Amino acid sequence: MSRLIFDDVACARGGRMLFEDLSFTVGPGEAALVTGPNGCGKSSLLRLAAGLLAPAAGTIVRDGAVALAAEAAALDEDRSLIDALAFWARLDGQDKQAVAQALAAMQLTALAEVPVRLLSTGQRRRATLARVIAGRAPLWLLDEPGNGLDTAALEALGAAMEGHLASGGLILAASHQPLGLTHTREIAL
């Protein structure tokens, strides 16, 4: 069973303490929304949860695979969208079908053959989310997933997140705007 537990975690970046004594648990089917002003450590919290940063104090328990949608799309600029996503699907042990479904979920099917470098900001954001969906990891870490998305894309994101939670997934999201998630716990930094 996948879960994410923060126990008295502290995070320091560049000699400055961003937050201390942070404890929370996210279980299957649960979503948590990290809120707070700019620079308070929301992205760092997600990187801690992903295991890309080490906490200054405390322990983080993470069971199950992780998918992170950070600021960078992490897609090869020169390849077509579907090829760039297929690379990650191969690493995640997923097939072409998972990529096709993720593209459809983010309304990107028509752009599948377009090189990543030609995508707009919002399309790029949707492609990043499609990468997360295609990986089929139980724990989603989403950093400002709604940034640059139009109303239709926000609805698609909401549907994808609800579907993920309904199938027992976990979501930890950092966002300024409401993401249309019900039963979201808030972690204020």
Add this chain to the structure above:
Amino acid sequence: MSPFLILVRRDLGRAFAHGGAWLPVVFYLLVATLFPFAIGPDAALLGKVGGGALWTAALLAALLPVERLVRPDIASGILDQITLRGQSDEAIAAAKLAAHWLSFGPPLMLATAPAAALLNLDGATFIRLEIGLALGTPGLAALGLVVAALTASLRGTGALIGLVMLPLAVPLLIFGASAGPGALKLLVATSLLFVAGAPFVAGAALRAGRT
């Protein structure tokens, strides 16, 4: 396909996709073309110094791909995503090393045939040069990767890459260009040392760059 092969395949595809992998080869051939103009049409002299000139050209050509080895992958968040999938930094570096050599070593060895003709190298020198490149280019690729990982988070590294990498490559140049007995064995030893150490040094550099 194993994650290692997936990573190697991606790096190879990127290297050849936009002709980037041919840049060192073109540079190498350019030096082989310019050298006779500078030395003059003395066939005997060219044949004598040509081998060493090509080794120097190979060394300088090895600098060209360094900047695009690691930095773009860090900037685009791709290395973070690979790490997230449980790949160690050493495994990532080893995959990058394999892909880098494949896109650099064999093309350079192919280009040595026309280059040797341009410099009037005799058969024995040509064979010796090809063997030397086969043994030495893995070491050059390893050095390139280490320097790429070390300088990935710095700004304006164009000149720095040469300053860091070229002194370390001197043993490869000496043993590779030398015709003396035992030189090839020392070349293999140096190259092996670099190849064996590179994944760990580059891996540590990648890890340090992430925090």
